Amino acid sequence: MRALMNLAIEPAMKLFEVSALVVSQASPQAVQRVLKVLADTPQGAIDIVRERYPKSRRHQVLSCQPWAAAAS
Numbered sequence: 870m871r872a873l874m875n876l877a878i879e880p881a882m883k884l885f886e887v888s889a890l891v892v893s894q895a896s897p898q899a900v901q902r903v904l905k906v907l908a909d910t911p912q913g914a915i916d917i918v919r920e921r922y923p924k925s926r927r928h929q930v931l932s933c934q935p936w937a938a939a940a941s
């Protein structure tokens with residue numbers, strides 16, 4: 870499983886699924902993506918997505934689960 874993580878923003882305590890509208894440089898169209906993010910809070914998960922995809926819009930946290938349960 871691949872998940873976004875940035876320990877400089879927040880520790881990786883929970884696994885969030887974040888939906889974001891991502892605008893590509895190659896195309897004028899936007900793509901709706903659902904990303905797995907390791908963070909401690911929902912706002913931290915959104916901040917990590919914004920850092921990875923600076924042109925992303927309409928962030929929404931879809932789910933959250935403890936990281937230990939997701940790893941097994």
